[in-house]
Each structure stands twice: as structure tokens, then as C-alpha cells.
Amino acid sequence: MASSELHAPREEEVRHEHPTPRKYVWIAIILAIITAAEVAIYYVRALEDFLVPFLIAFALIKFIMVALYFMHLKFDSKLFRRFFVTGIVLAFFVFTVVLLTFFLRPETPGVTG
Amino acid sequence: MELLKRLSASGRRLLLGVVVTAFAVVASACDTNVGPQDYLSPEGPVARKADGLWDLTFGIAVAIFVIVEALLVYTIIRFRRRPGREAAQFHGNTKLEVILTLIPTLILAGLAVPTVKAIADLSDKPEGALNVTVTAKQFWWQYEYPDAGVVTANEMHVPTGQPVYLTLEGADVIHSFWIPKLTGKQDVVPGRKNNMYFVADRPGTYWGQCTEFCGLSHANMRLRVIAQEPADFEQWLAEQQEPAAGTVSGAAAQGQEIFMGTCVNCHAIGGTEARGTTGPDLTHFASRETFAGSMFRNTPDNLKRWIDNPPGVKPGAQMPDYGLSAQEIDAVVAFLQTLK
Amino acid sequence: MATHPAAVSPQPAHEEHLTSTGLDNVKMAMWAFLGSECLFFGSFISTYLLYRNRTNGGPDPAHIYDIPFTSVSSFVLLMSSLTMVLALAAIQRGDERGMRTWLFATAFLGMTFIGGQIYEFTTFYEEGLKLTTSPFGSSFFVLTGFHGAHVSVGILMLLALVGMSLAGRLSQADARKVELVGLYWHFVDIVWIVIFTVIYLVPTE
Amino acid sequence: MATAALQQPRRSIFARPTATTGWYSWVTTVDHKKIGIMYGVTAFIFFLLGGLEALAIRAQLAVPNGEVLTAEVYNQFFTMHGVTMIFLVVMPMGVAFFNYFAPLMIGARDVAFPRLNALSYWIFLFGGIFIYSSFFLGGAPDGGWFGYAPLSTQAGQDAASGLADRGMDFYAVGLQFLGIASLAGAVNFIVTILNMRAPGMTLMRMPVFIWMTLVVSFLLLFAMPIIAVALFELMFDRLFGTRFFAASAGGDPILWQHLFWLFGHPEVYILILPAMGIVSEVLPTFSRKPIFGYAAVVFAGAAIGFMGWGVWAHHMFAAGLGPVANSAFALSTMFIAVPTGVKIFNWIGTMWGGSLRFTTSMMFSIGFIAMFIIGGLSGVTHAIVPHDAQQTDTYYVVAHFHYVLFGGALFGIMSGFYYWWPKIFGHRLSEKIGKWNFWLWFIGFNLTFGPMHIVGLQGMPRRIYTYPDGMGWNVWNMMETVGSFMIAVATLIFLFNVAVSRRKGREEAGADPWDARTLEWSIPSPPPEYNFAEVPVVTHRDEFWHRKYFVGPGKTVEPVFSGGAVDHSEHAEHDGGHHIHLPSPSYFPVVAAFGMLVSAYAVIFALPAVAIGILIMTLGFFGWVFEPGTAE
Ligand code: HEA
Ligand code: HEA
Numbered sequence A: 001m002a003s004s005e006l007h008a009p010r011e012e013e014v015r016h017e018h019p020t021p022r023k024y025v026w027i028a029i030i031l032a033i034i035t036a037a038e039v040a041i042y043y044v045r046a047l048e049d050f051l052v053p054f055l056i057a058f059a060l061i062k063f064i065m066v067a068l069y070f071m072h073l074k075f076d077s078k079l080f081r082r083f084f085v086t087g088i089v090l091a092f093f094v095f096t097v098v099l100l101t102f103f104l105r106p107e108t109p110g111v112t113g
Numbered sequence B: 001m002e003l004l005k006r007l008s009a010s011g012r013r014l015l016l017g018v019v020v021t022a023f024a025v026v027a028s029a030c031d032t033n034v035g036p037q038d039y040l041s042p043e044g045p046v047a048r049k050a051d052g053l054w055d056l057t058f059g060i061a062v063a064i065f066v067i068v069e070a071l072l073v074y075t076i077i078r079f080r081r082r083p084g085r086e087a088a089q090f091h092g093n094t095k096l097e098v099i100l101t102l103i104p105t106l107i108l109a110g111l112a113v114p115t116v117k118a119i120a121d122l123s124d125k126p127e128g129a130l131n132v133t134v135t136a137k138q139f140w141w142q143y144e145y146p147d148a149g150v151v152t153a154n155e156m157h158v159p160t161g162q163p164v165y166l167t168l169e170g171a172d173v174i175h176s177f178w179i180p181k182l183t184g185k186q187d188v189v190p191g192r193k194n195n196m197y198f199v200a201d202r203p204g205t206y207w208g209q210c211t212e213f214c215g216l217s218h219a220n221m222r223l224r225v226i227a228q229e230p231a232d233f234e235q236w237l238a239e240q241q242e243p244a245a246g247t248v249s250g251a252a253a254q255g256q257e258i259f260m261g262t263c264v265n266c267h268a269i270g271g272t273e274a275r276g277t278t279g280p281d282l283t284h285f286a287s288r289e290t291f292a293g294s295m296f297r298n299t300p301d302n303l304k305r306w307i308d309n310p311p312g313v314k315p316g317a318q319m320p321d322y323g324l325s326a327q328e329i330d331a332v333v334a335f336l337q338t339l340k
Numbered sequence C: 001m002a003t004h005p006a007a008v009s010p011q012p013a014h015e016e017h018l019t020s021t022g023l024d025n026v027k028m029a030m031w032a033f034l035g036s037e038c039l040f041f042g043s044f045i046s047t048y049l050l051y052r053n054r055t056n057g058g059p060d061p062a063h064i065y066d067i068p069f070t071s072v073s074s075f076v077l078l079m080s081s082l083t084m085v086l087a088l089a090a091i092q093r094g095d096e097r098g099m100r101t102w103l104f105a106t107a108f109l110g111m112t113f114i115g116g117q118i119y120e121f122t123t124f125y126e127e128g129l130k131l132t133t134s135p136f137g138s139s140f141f142v143l144t145g146f147h148g149a150h151v152s153v154g155i156l157m158l159l160a161l162v163g164m165s166l167a168g169r170l171s172q173a174d175a176r177k178v179e180l181v182g183l184y185w186h187f188v189d190i191v192w193i194v195i196f197t198v199i200y201l202v203p204t205e
Numbered sequence D: 001m002a003t004a005a006l007q008q009p010r011r012s013i014f015a016r017p018t019a020t021t022g023w024y025s026w027v028t029t030v031d032h033k034k035i036g037i038m039y040g041v042t043a044f045i046f047f048l049l050g051g052l053e054a055l056a057i058r059a060q061l062a063v064p065n066g067e068v069l070t071a072e073v074y075n076q077f078f079t080m081h082g083v084t085m086i087f088l089v090v091m092p093m094g095v096a097f098f099n100y101f102a103p104l105m106i107g108a109r110d111v112a113f114p115r116l117n118a119l120s121y122w123i124f125l126f127g128g129i130f131i132y133s134s135f136f137l138g139g140a141p142d143g144g145w146f147g148y149a150p151l152s153t154q155a156g157q158d159a160a161s162g163l164a165d166r167g168m169d170f171y172a173v174g175l176q177f178l179g180i181a182s183l184a185g186a187v188n189f190i191v192t193i194l195n196m197r198a199p200g201m202t203l204m205r206m207p208v209f210i211w212m213t214l215v216v217s218f219l220l221l222f223a224m225p226i227i228a229v230a231l232f233e234l235m236f237d238r239l240f241g242t243r244f245f246a247a248s249a250g251g252d253p254i255l256w257q258h259l260f261w262l263f264g265h266p267e268v269y270i271l272i273l274p275a276m277g278i279v280s281e282v283l284p285t286f287s288r289k290p291i292f293g294y295a296a297v298v299f300a301g302a303a304i305g306f307m308g309w310g311v312w313a314h315h316m317f318a319a320g321l322g323p324v325a326n327s328a329f330a331l332s333t334m335f336i337a338v339p340t341g342v343k344i345f346n347w348i349g350t351m352w353g354g355s356l357r358f359t360t361s362m363m364f365s366i367g368f369i370a371m372f373i374i375g376g377l378s379g380v381t382h383a384i385v386p387h388d389a390q391q392t393d394t395y396y397v398v399a400h401f402h403y404v405l406f407g408g409a410l411f412g413i414m415s416g417f418y419y420w421w422p423k424i425f426g427h428r429l430s431e432k433i434g435k436w437n438f439w440l441w442f443i444g445f446n447l448t449f450g451p452m453h454i455v456g457l458q459g460m461p462r463r464i465y466t467y468p469d470g471m472g473w474n475v476w477n478m479m480e481t482v483g484s485f486m487i488a489v490a491t492l493i494f495l496f497n498v499a500v501s502r503r504k505g506r507e508e509a510g511a512d513p514w515d516a517r518t519l520e521w522s523i524p525s526p527p528p529e530y531n532f533a534e535v536p537v538v539t540h541r542d543e544f545w546h547r548k549y550f551v552g553p554g555k556t557v558e559p560v561f562s563g564g565a566v567d568h569s570e571h572a573e574h575d576g577g578h579h580i581h582l583p584s585p586s587y588f589p590v591v592a593a594f595g596m597l598v599s600a601y602a603v604i605f606a607l608p609a610v611a612i613g614i615l616i617m618t619l620g621f622f623g624w625v626f627e628p629g630t631a632e
């Protein structure tokens, strides 16, 4: 949290125009399509090799769209975004490491290893 | 209070420094006070490797300690309030701050290299090792020599000069295997296999104990490693491969009968129908110097007390009190003593 | 730095308008809380990822999940985010009736989702996957169960909003309250987006 | 409140309580200062309890084959000692100081969420009582403060397993309880510090103590949910037979360790950073100098917070994670010494060139630095993995963490007591008795924990209720026991000091007894309920000092004769705080917390009764939402 950020408060206060309901509906339609695509590729055998990256990418897009538009992170204070992103990044980092210690554990961990 | 008051201000501050340094000195001198689990006097290459790192780290730590504490003491003496002196008003000194950040960084980077190297060295599986499978249970140790088909408890016999490669398996809760003079700890985790190795330079009995809290008798979950010349070790191994001595007579026979009635459920004796696995294998029980997690010397009196009421003499022991009469206990003990 | 805006008024009676950052206290608290929740669900999700193949002889993910069914309930929850945001848009326009309708729709979709989850749990139980069957079972039920608990709390809050509105205690000026509940609700939805993909769709070996 | 007193409150079921004195006012208070005091007093009582347990431990270990405690009781005592000292003493002590001083130091009238603050306190208090009640309900937790599974999940099924039946249930549920209190507190302080600052109090003008509070709050915010999950999994394993840590069914006990230490290591910085903040306030005041390298101190604090997230597995070096993981965690652990070193050097820099007054508070702060260095350096020696395999789970580690926790955190807290006592109570603690307090405490501390290094290096494991003769440990253990009783005497001296200074002596402190630097000293002691009659406008770091002094030509410090410095006594009379809007007291926090307490017992003893607890809780929150904004 750079102090400059926190101390330009008045501008933050100025409400940016929220999206219109129309826009919300559009976003929901996109989300619905992505969900359908997710389920679809799950069943398409040909895409088996790409399944996981595709799924992750789709989920990520959905996640980000909901956060940015429905939760207004796109229009709201950077500070909020930072709280949230810190939580996500931290969780991602530490739990990746945790899981790696399980999945990459050598056959025969040595004397102190 | 009077005494403190009479001490001059600087004297008091000096005292502070003295107390603090005294501990550093005592701590460094403590090598001389060697106990059976003192790991600053290693007896094998694995423990020695750790010890070498310790000497380096401890040296650096003491140096940093002395320098920084001396600086602190100097500061508080030099800048104590005196009439007519005003505090200098400055807010920092970037150059100095950067230097004082870099120095520790460099020292630590220097320390990191041998540390990582040692970790890597020690994680290699040694050549030509003797394999032993260690199973930790509340509150005793089982050792299996898979290549020889020998199972024993609490006292591990190993040859000198040859690496001993342990596979550690947990049965109930987490324990930790440790023989300070030979090697550091390795946890024994249920559901996992861990490995470690050590080498004993010289024959002797090395003490160790469980170091992961595992319940009531964690304190009593001790162990011994008995290092022998390779020839002696081979002989021991050969003896262990023999079944228990054949027929017994007298009180021992009565003891055997009781044993085969009750104790079989948990204990095994090679060459008999006793095949229980809950408790230690007793095939050559009488050849052990200690029992029950090396808590007791293996004497008839101790044995009697043990069988009379195991949880009474060893809190939480997983062997129940069978309410045997004194006479029956004598008989059982007589029997156990035949298990050479 | 320039004099602070709040300096103008010595008595901040409604501090939410006069905070140092200009941001609303409760909203900031909510975002901090949601940051915290990331670690909460992160812990459960990684527990699941660690255990998803440890079935202890019981049912395994590939065979027990009913993807079409879960897809539908995921879709329902996703759409509840839309109705939620429409409720907010309504109250920001001052349309209290519209807000109530959308809030209620959101709660209804949420309940549908929970209903689906109850059905799913029952089916799994019948098929032999229980809380105690295996680490897989434990981590699956506890993760999705805690998510369901979050949804349920959200439903209660939504219904409370509807109630307040009916009692005439939720006007355009209180749009913030709807926004806060909305943040929570969308977050719960986001978590499900992750769960649906990572738990249901990503195949296990 | 003043407003309320004037008008006749209209009675409704939601009417807010109005009492400002008497016990009732304490139960319903939402005043951050009263809550701060309650936190402090409660935590100190728990310190006495945790200390008594420690004394019993030391009595048992004074000689080989000691017979003071049985293995059962010993295990309960050391577990409860650790749990108490960490969760019921040092953490809440930090919160006590945050509560009392964070608003004062940033020029606010209260915290952002006063009722949430009260709720945190009650949950904490009930949580503490809950855990301690286990002693009377079948035995206290006895699986160690980090409750390693599967030992901690095993109980209740097998008497011989070594665990009292219910003990670890109380652990799992009780810590969950305390975690909720911490989380609520963290959110509250984050918002308070970011949002409630007085005009002009920019982030880089905030006192270091406030910065450390902020860092700690973020650590809590992100660490508490992890332990919450770990505890849920433990609780479900124990109560509902889930398989999270059951190795026989494929569960992995190492998962518990990861989750616990992922919380546990940030936790140790949660414990130390408040003390570091206190020291960073005390040193400048008594050196008559601004803190050296403010930005660096702040940044180092934040860096410690960040890096603290990457080192947790150094508690698991012997667990068999593999050489790669161990090397990585060894490196991250070592480098955390760098930002900590920055702090140490900057504190010395703060004193350098100063004019040091050795008040008791200052001595505790200096003691903190001196002792923390020792604890920190032994911490770095733990990072040497091959040697940590020797050190771990021996008294060498016990020595390390008492040097940082007692020599660090508690010295800092004591320093804070002596420093802020006059602000809180309007009179100083006796300096004369204080010196006795300090020296006995200091010597006793070193006598207790110094020898633990040695005995640890001689192979004495921790958590053993007994040890045989002939290990070379006897002398040191006896020394430790003697030392611990010296600390007890020093603690009694502190209590004596509190009593004496309260009754007689009563050196009226005035608003600013130490000629200090930060805003809390600009208002009367004890502060009025509304804190600041007029919200201060901040133009400098160390605002209050700048109102009193300026640095003249030739770098000399000159007093300000006009303008800035406020005459405090009149200042308060000035408007008596009459039309200052303050949050009214409320009984709903205590009701909601009580509901949680009921659920907690229900979870252990009668699951369906959880509904009753939840009902009470819901009623509490319902009232909370619907009670009127003020007492009128
Ligand atoms: C207040 C709490 C606190 C603090 C601040 C610390 C600080 C540190 N701790 Fe400690 N630690 C604990 C509380 C704390 N610890 C507890 C409670 C346990 C035991 C838990 C249990 O098992 O029950 C533990 C255990 C523990 C272990 C596990 C030991 C084991 O079980 O085997 C390790 C291992 O690396 C470790 C390391 C460190 C390090 C590197 C620091 C560093 O942050 C220290 C940094 C400070 C300095 C280094 C001193 C000042 C610096 C200088 C003067 C600069 C120059 C220095 C150098 C160049 C080195 N700690
Ligand atoms: C902040 C934390 C903190 C503090 C302050 C202390 C303080 C003390 N600790 Fe603590 N200790 C821990 C945290 C702390 N400890 C932790 C986390 C563990 C690990 C637990 C585990 O392994 O799970 C531990 C473990 C631990 C052990 C190891 C136990 C074992 O492994 O078997 C020992 C042994 O000596 C010990 C001793 C002491 C002593 C003598 C004090 C003394 O300094 C205490 C001084 C206080 C007093 C003496 C109180 C004064 C009381 C009175 C004067 C009585 C008056 C009474 C009334 C009026 C009612 N502690």
C-alpha cells in the first residue's frame, strides 16, 4: 500500500459510473457461455490433452469478470483490489508450495532431508 | 536497592553486558561437559558434518553477538543523560543503513552455501549400507533387519564403519528417532516412509530417545545403539537368527505356559506359536540389556515390577496389567530369562 | 501533504463520509474479510487436492460426480450473481420493489443451489461415499459443506434485506447495505467457480 | 454519552445501556480504552496462570526423576502453558495496547467498529475461560501447543493413548473461538488505522507502533483462517470421524503440520511486532531523539510480515520433506534475519547521539534489544538444517523461543506498561520498585532460559516429564528452576508496584510525564472518554513533539512558546466534550459472545444443543443490527 494511493482520497470518493443493468446481463450471458463451454470440452475427447489448461483459463476468466464487474472492483478503490488480490496471491503461493512438498517428495528423503 | 543505587549508572549498565557475555562464554565452554546425549561431541561422520556446520555458525553468531551487544552497551554508556548535553537531532543515515543491511545479507549468503551443500550431501543414499527398518510405537522401538530376517526391540546392534540405512515407519502417532552422537533426528510419521543413515566410528553404546511428543511416556521412549566390530556384529546377527532356546523346565516351564496363554496375543517368540506383533519380539529378550523403551535395566526385579503393572511403572504403557500372582510372575520371569 | 478534508468538520458524526481514505468503513472491512476468506477456502481446496485420490477403497471422484447435475446447479448459482447485481442496480435507482424482486430471486436461486447440494450429498451417501469413508470423502464434504454454509448465511442475509425493505427500513440511501451483502454473495459465487472447475471438472488420475 | 445523561432515555427492548460507571458499564462498554484495560487485565491474569504452570513444570524438572507432577498432569501443564502464553497472554496483550493506544495515537475518537471490538473481547474472555474449564471437565489439552496429529486426533478412544479424553476437543474448539476474536480484531484495526486517522496523519506520519499494529492485523487477517481450517479438520476428525489425519485410511499427518505452521510462523511475528512497536516508541522518547531511519524501520516491519509467510517449514526440518524443500526453507529462514537486523541497528541508531534517561520503561526496552538478539541468533542457527536435526525438539529450541517471547515480547510489553501506565491511570508506577522489577526479572530470565541452550546442546529433549540421572543435565535444570522462581518474585514485585503506586505515592502524572512525542500525550491522563476534545490536525511525524519544540538554527532544540502546544487541563474543560458524538454502550456483543460459548460447550458435550447457542447468538446479532444508534 503506497501511501500516495491512500492519500488521494477525494478522487476515489467520486463514484465512477456503475455499469448499467444491460451490461450486467451481457456479462451474465458471457459467463453462461463460458460455463457451457467448460462442460462441453469436458466431454470432448479430442481436447483431452488441453482440458486442464482450458478449464483453468475459463475459470479464471469467470472469476475475474465477476470480481471486476459484479463486485465492482473495476470501478472501486484500488485498495480493495489490493486486499483481495493479496489474499488470492498469498493463498495461491503458499498452497502451491505446500502441495509441491507433497507431490515432489523424493522416494527416500535423506537423513535430514 | 541500596546496592543498586550505589553502583554508578555506568556500572549498572556494565553489569548488563557482563551477564550477557557470561552466558555466551558458558555456552561455548559447555563442550567440555559431555553427557551421553551430548551432540557437540559426535562419534560418526554424519553427526560430525552437522557439528562442523555448528562450529561455523556458532562462531559467526558469537561474533555478531559480541559486536552488536558491545555496540549497544557502548551506546547506552556513552550517550546516557549528562547535564548540559543535548540530544543530536538526526533522522537517519541512508548510507549507513544500506551498509548495515548488506553486511548481514552477505554473512547469511556465506552461511547458506555450506548449509545447502551439507543438506545435499546427506541426502544421498550411502553405498553398501546395512538396511534396518525402524518402526516406532507408543512407546518403544522395533528394529527389523530385513536381509537377515531378524526382529528385535529398543536396542539396535550395528557394525562399526559401515553405513546403517534406516527406513522409518510409524505405527500410531509421530515419533522421532535420534541418536545425538551419531546423527540428527528424523521423524517417524504414520503412513509415510522416511530414511536416514549414520555410521558409528567406534564400538560402544550410544544413547538416544524419541524426540517428538507422543503421549504419556514420551519421556520414557529411549533407545540404545550398540555398535560392534563387524565380526562381533555378524556373530550377534547369527545368534538372533536362531530360534529361541528349546525346551524349558521348572518354574520356567510354568512361566512358558502362562506366557503361551496370555502373552502370545501380543508378543512373538521365534520358533514357538507366539506370533503377536503388538508388543516387542521377545525371541532373544534375555540378551538385551534394557527393556520397555530402554527405560529399565533388564534385571529380574525390574522385570517383575514391569509384568506386575506395566502402566504403573511406565505411564501409558500399552501392555495391560494381567493381575498375575507374585508366584506366577516369578515363573514368567524365569521363562523370559531363558530367552537368550 | 495537503490538509486533510476531514479537517473541515471537527465532529465526524457520520464517519463513513469522512474517513481518511474516503472509503466506506464497512465496505473496507468486508473486503478485508473477503481477503481473509481466500485463505480459508484456499486451505480447504488444497486439502482436497491433496486427498482427491485417497479413496481408501471407497468411491472415487471420477465415478461419483454427476457433472451434468452439478453443471446445472453451478449455472444457477452463477445466475444468482446476476440477480444480485440487478437488485443493487434497482435500489441505486430507488426502485425498492425491483430490488425486492431481485433479492428474492437471488435468495431463491441460492436455495435451489442448496437444494441441489443436499440432493447431491444424499446420493453420494447412498452410493457409499460418507464423511468417514476416506480422506477424499472427508475433504469433499467438508469443503463443499463449508461453501454451502456460506451460501446459507448469504440467503439469510438476503431474506433479512427483503424483510427490512418490506418494513420500510431499506431505502435508496441504504443501497450500501445491499452492496455489502452483494459483495459477500458474489464472493461465494466466485469460490464456487473455482470449486466447480478444480474439484468437479479437472480429472483425477 | 453526555448527551444521553441529559435526556431521559426512552425504554424499548433495544434501548442502549447508559451506565458509565460500575461493573455494568464495563460489561456493556464499547469504549476502546475500557476494552483495552479489560484485555490487559485479563491477559495478565492468564499470565499468572501460565506462569504458575511454568513454575510447576520447573519444580518437576528441578531434579532428575522428579515427583512433583505425574506424566498426565505434566503434559497438560506444558500444553496449557504454551497455549496460555501464546494465545491468552502475548496476543491479547498486543491487542490491549492496540486498543488503548491506536485510536489515541492516530487522533481518533474510537475504533472503526466499537461494538465489534467489544465482541472480540468477550469472545476472547469466554474462549479463555472455556479452555481453562477443561481442567474441571475431564482434563486439559495435553497434545502440545501445536497439537500434532494424529496424537491430537487419537484421544477419546483409548485411555492408554496418553491423552485425556476431552482435552484436545477443548483445544480445537477453544482456539477456534480465540481465532474468531483475533480475526474480528484484525479487521477492526485495519479499518481503524486506514480510515480513522486524524486529518494530516498520513501513513508515513504514523507512529511506528501504529505501523506494527497494521502489519500484525494483516498477518492475523491472513493467518487466522488457515488455523481455523486446521482446527476444523482436527475437530471433525475427533468428533465426527473424518479421515483428514488418519494415516490408516490414507490421511496425512503432515498436512496438519503445514496448516499449523503456515499459521504458526506468521503467528510468532504477530507476537513480536507489537513489542517492537512499543520499543520504537519508548526509545525515541527517552533518547530525546526521533527514531533513526523511520522509513527503514517501517519497511523492515512490513518485510518481516511478508517474509514470515515463506518460512513455515523450518518447524518441519525433521519431518522428511526432502532436501529441496529443506534447502529452500533454510534460505528463506536465514534471510529473515536481515530486516530484523535493520530494526536492531536502527534502534541503536536511535539511541546514538541521544540523551538517554534510564527509566524503568527504557531499561525494559534496552533489555528487549539485548535479549532479542540472543533469541534471534539462535533462531538463525536453527536454519542450519543438518544441525537443526540435532537441535530440534530439544531445550535449545525452548531456549530460542523463550528468548524471543519472554526476552522479546514480554520485555516489550513490560516496557509498554511502565511507559503508558501514567497515561492510562493518571499516575506513574514507582521507578524505584520498577528498577527492582527490571533487574530481578532480567537476571531471573537469563538464569532460567540461558542454561536451556546448554542443556539442549547436551541432548535434553523438550516435553519430557522426567529424565534420568547422569545425563549431565542436573546442574542446569536446577539453575533454571531457581531462575524461574526469581521471575515469579519479580512478577510479584510488579504487582506490588501496581498496588503501591495506586494507593500512595500517586505521583500525579499530568498529561505528558515523559516529555514524549506522539499524540496520546497531548490529552489529559487518563484520557476523557471522547479522547480528543478537538480532533487534532497533524502536520508532522511525532506531531506532539513538534508542537512543543522546534529545531532551531545550529540544530538545537528550542521550545515552542506560542500556538502549538496545548494547555491540556483547560483544553478538556473547554467544552467538556458535551456535544461529541460517541458510540453508546451495548449489551449485544456480550450476548452474542455468550451464545458462542454455549455452542462451544454444546459441540463437545451435546451436539444438538448447538442450536441453543446459535439462537442466542442470532438474537444477539439481531439486537445488534436493530438497536438504535445512540442511547436516546
Ligand atoms: C516472538 C516469537 C519468535 C520470533 C521473533 C522468532 C524469530 C525467529 N525464529 Fe523462531 N520460534 C518461535 C518464536 C519466534 N521465533 C517459537 C515459539 C518456536 C518454537 C515453536 C515450537 O516448536 O513450539 C520457534 C522455532 C523456530 C525454529 C524451529 C526450530 C525447531 O523446532 O527445530 C526455527 C528454525 O529455523 C526458528 C527460526 C527463527 C528465526 C530465523 C527467527 C528470526 O526472525 C530472528 C531474526 C533476528 C536476529 C537474527 C537477531 C537480530 C539481527 C541482527 C543483529 C543482524 C545480524 C544477524 C545476522 C547476520 C545473523 N524459530
Ligand atoms: C510468551 C510465551 C511464554 C512465556 C512468557 C513463558 C514463560 C515461561 N516458560 Fe514457557 N513455553 C512457551 C511460551 C512461554 N513461556 C511455549 C510456547 C512453550 C511450548 C509448549 C509446548 O511444548 O507445547 C513453553 C514451554 C516451556 C517449557 C518446556 C516444557 C517442556 O517442553 O517440557 C518450560 C520448561 O522449563 C517453560 C518454562 C517457562 C518459565 C519458567 C517461564 C517463566 O518465565 C514464567 C514466569 C511467570 C511467572 C513465574 C508467573 C508469576 C506467578 C506468580 C508470581 C504467582 C502469583 C499467583 C497468583 C497471585 C494467582 N516453558
Ligand code: CUA
Pocket (backbone or CB within 6 Å): B136, B137, B138, B139, B174, B175, B176, B210, B211, B212, B213, B214, B215, B217, B218, B219, B221
Ligand atoms: Cu515417541 Cu516421543
Ligand SMILES: [Cu+2]
Pocket (backbone or CB within 6 Å): D264, D265, D268, D311, D312, D314, D315
Ligand atoms: Cu517459525
